[in-house]
Amino acid sequence: MELSFFNLRYNPFVMSPNPDQLFRSRSHLQGMQEMAYGIEGRKGIIAVLGPRGLGKTTLVHAYLDQRLQRNLLTIRSNGRSSTFAAILGRLCAQFKVPADGGFETTLRALRSALRQVTEEGLRVVLIIDEAESLSAKTLEDLLVLADLEDGSGKFMTTILIGEPVLDQHLKRACAQTLRIEKYRRIRLEPLKRQESIAYVQHRIAHVAGDEESMFTPKALRCVVRCAQGNPGLLNYLCNEALRAAIIDQKKPITKSIVRAVLNDLEGRQPLSLLRWGVGVVALAGILLIAGMSMGSTPIGQLWHPLHLKSMVTELVSKAKSLPSTVFPEAPLPGSATVEVEAQPEPALDHEPRMSAPTPEPSEALAETPSPAPPSKPLSMPEPSTHLIANASLLCLTARPPGNHARDIILVDYRGKVQQRLVSDGALNLSPILSPDQRRLAYTSYREGTPSIYVRDLKNDKDERLTSRSGIALPGAWSPDGRYLALSKSEDGNSDIFLYDLKRRQMRRLTLHSSIDVSPSFAPDSERLVFTSSRSGSSQIYLTDVNGRPPKRLTQEGKYNAAPVWSPQGNWIAFIGRSPEQTLELYIIRDDGTGLRRVTIGGSTIEDAPTWSPDGRTILYTRVHNGIRERRVVDMDGRNDRELPGHGQVCYSPQWVAQLTN
Numbered sequence: 001m002e003l004s005f006f007n008l009r010y011n012p013f014v015m016s017p018n019p020d021q022l023f024r025s026r027s028h029l030q031g032m033q034e035m036a037y038g039i040e041g042r043k044g045i046i047a048v049l050g051p052r053g054l055g056k057t058t059l060v061h062a063y064l065d066q067r068l069q070r071n072l073l074t075i076r077s078n079g080r081s082s083t084f085a086a087i088l089g090r091l092c093a094q095f096k097v098p099a100d101g102g103f104e105t106t107l108r109a110l111r112s113a114l115r116q117v118t119e120e121g122l123r124v125v126l127i128i129d130e131a132e133s134l135s136a137k138t139l140e141d142l143l144v145l146a147d148l149e150d151g152s153g154k155f156m157t158t159i160l161i162g163e164p165v166l167d168q169h170l171k172r173a174c175a176q177t178l179r180i181e182k183y184r185r186i187r188l189e190p191l192k193r194q195e196s197i198a199y200v201q202h203r204i205a206h207v208a209g210d211e212e213s214m215f216t217p218k219a220l221r222c223v224v225r226c227a228q229g230n231p232g233l234l235n236y237l238c239n240e241a242l243r244a245a246i247i248d249q250k251k252p253i254t255k256s257i258v259r260a261v262l263n264d265l266e267g268r269q270p271l272s273l274l275r276w277g278v279g280v281v282a283l284a285g286i287l288l289i290a291g292m293s294m295g296s297t298p299i300g301q302l303w304h305p306l307h308l309k310s311m312v313t314e315l316v317s318k319a320k321s322l323p324s325t326v327f328p329e330a331p332l333p334g335s336a337t338v339e340v341e342a343q344p345e346p347a348l349d350h351e352p353r354m355s356a357p358t359p360e361p362s363e364a365l366a367e368t369p370s371p372a373p374p375s376k377p378l379s380m381p382e383p384s385t386h387l388i389a390n391a392s393l394l395c396l397t398a399r400p401p402g403n404h405a406r407d408i409i410l411v412d413y414r415g416k417v418q419q420r421l422v423s424d425g426a427l428n429l430s431p432i433l434s435p436d437q438r439r440l441a442y443t444s445y446r447e448g449t450p451s452i453y454v455r456d457l458k459n460d461k462d463e464r465l466t467s468r469s470g471i472a473l474p475g476a477w478s479p480d481g482r483y484l485a486l487s488k489s490e491d492g493n494s495d496i497f498l499y500d501l502k503r504r505q506m507r508r509l510t511l512h513s514s515i516d517v518s519p520s521f522a523p524d525s526e527r528l529v530f531t532s533s534r535s536g537s538s539q540i541y542l543t544d545v546n547g548r549p550p551k552r553l554t555q556e557g558k559y560n561a562a563p564v565w566s567p568q569g570n571w572i573a574f575i576g577r578s579p580e581q582t583l584e585l586y587i588i589r590d591d592g593t594g595l596r597r598v599t600i601g602g603s604t605i606e607d608a609p610t611w612s613p614d615g616r617t618i619l620y621t622r623v624h625n626g627i628r629e630r631r632v633v634d635m636d637g638r639n640d641r642e643l644p645g646h647g648q649v650c651y652s653p654q655w656v657a658q659l660t661n
Contacts, residue, residue: 005251006214012203013239022055022062023199023231024493024515027189029471032063034186037445039123040427042153043184044146047170048161050188053232056161057129059188073117074125079133084141111148114155121628124156132162132169139173190229197224198513199231200238206536218255226262237261392418394431395650408442414644421457430473433656435481441474452486465499465506475519483545485519485528496530498545509547518608520565522590529553529563529572540574542590553592562608568615571635575605585609585620587635598637610654619655
């Protein structure tokens with residue numbers, strides 16, 4: 001019996017941390033928001049706290065992986081095997097600092113190196129997993145290391161991932177070193193009941209299974225009740241139930257199968273030798289290929305089976321003693337519409353609304369060789385004379401001294417500042433100019449949480465479009481100027497919304513348990529593309545302003561994101577992960593054909609690409625040897641060259657036409 005019995009390509013319930021499979025509950029989304037604020041704001045220490053199994057490590061890695069503005073340099077370690085000397089040695093090796101001097105000498109040299117990379121626009125992030133295992137002396141020394149700073153913030157952000165006891169260890173270390181407790185805390189909470197159900201369905205959908213037929217409703221409720229909101233335990237129980245069902249050749253997984261697994265864990269009714277003996281040798285290969293663990297094989301670094309089984313047994317006994325009213329027998333969520341509370345201003349129109357579709361049964365997203373160039377030469381628009389010399393770039397830049405703030409500016413192609421559009425001392429992100437260049441949409445943290453504003457550039461007055469906590473990022477203006485497409489987390493995960501500037505109304509365009517971000521309009525102002533993880537990995541999808549069911553465009557590769565539609569034709573540029581594991585520039589036609597790799601750089605591309613106004617050239621940012629390079633390349637991959645002006649650090653550059661008075 002193979003996993004195809006359940007329409008599975010892989011085991012959906014493996015225990016090892018996998019950023020691609022992160023289920024973004026409300027608690028996880030808030031954690032990502034706090035992490036973004038801490039890293040962008042150059043805070044010293046961020047403690048990610050929570051019991052085992054809540055997804056702390058996965059959360060951190062998922063944030064770093066999905067971050068399009070990838071000006072990060074990460075160093076990773078583990079608290080179980082790390083001393084401060086080992087951590088300091090890794091930092092010195094990374095920045096080529098001699099480590100054979102005294103502590104103070106090494107610290108001064110490291111401070112100088114960190115200052116240099118910070119001035120080059122990089123954010124250094126030290127990640128230590130299982131940090132509750134660090135010794136008291138190591139924590140005290142890390143606090144000293146975290147104090148390296150200038151007037152604008154810390155030179156390095158240290159993310160400590162650990163169980164709740166880590167908070168007490170940090171408090172004692174702060175008291176011992178006479179430091180005020182200035183570290184930020186991210187506390188992950190157990191999943192709610194509906195989140196637990198959605199979590200299991202999300203894991204199944206990630207590997208193209210049928211979440212509606214694998215578990216019966218009663219079986220799924222039984223698993224959810226026993227796991228008590230712990231994703232790791234949900235994985236473990238579902239994995240055991242799946243294994244039992246495959247061996248017994250029973251489909252779907254029923255409540256009786258789940259109860260048999262629970263009884264085994266409590267030692268009440270050991271499964272018969274026949275059940276587990278027959279076919280184990282033949283099945284072992286299938287389970288190992290699928291990623292399952294057999295017997296006492298460790299399930300991931302953080303999940304020793306003996307420790308995990310004791311956790312499960314304890315929770316199973318505890319859950320069975322709970323009254324049935326804890327998790328009432330309510331209907332499972334299916335295609336029912338999630339009602340969204342309306343915002344007072346602007347008006348929120350809930351139509352059209354889409355139910356969560358069944359993920360597409362796409363082929364395995366294995367890394368494939370770079371697609372071959374089209375047989376015909378690319379049809380390229382005629383170039384505009386002196387376009388590069390006359391164009392302006394819309395950028396984010398650090399505001400000296402500025403602390404964590406970023407201004408929104410216009411620079412010429414050499415990096416010289418032409419105009420400051422937003423300069424208010426706040427952390428501002430994702431600026432986009434309207435087609436008539438009279439309005440600027442952007443995200444600002446001026447009120448403490450990310451909110452989208454639209455600024456009238458004539459009178460510098462702002463209109464606030466969103467006000468709730470959670471992710472909120474503008475994506476694109478429609479070329480006719482009527483709509484602003486944006487992504488925001490209204491009900492947990494981020495969805496695509498349209499703000500109608502004519503009617504002053506906002507309406508939801510997508511509704512799915514996955515992450516939908518980065519919308520971009522077609523020249524006709526009717527169609528748009530966006531990034532979504534609904535198929536189990538980050539891919540490009542096509543929809544329209546009426547909310548038609550999204551169509552998947554990219555079929556190759558495990559990571560495709562940040563699509564931008566050409567202003568002059570039917571090509572879409574995006575960032576994709578290459579077979580060499582670097583992020584490179586690709587283009588594809590709006591019907592999903594003609595996939596072509598544009599860049600071969602050997603170092604990772606950062607920031608979303610942007611087209612020149614004539615649709616012939618693409619601007620992108622690459623980090624090479626720690627230096628951010630703004631580069632332009634023809635859409636056929638020729639004439640890849642760097643723009644001058646290294647002195648001006650320009651984040652998220654966008655190519656706009658010359659502003660006129």
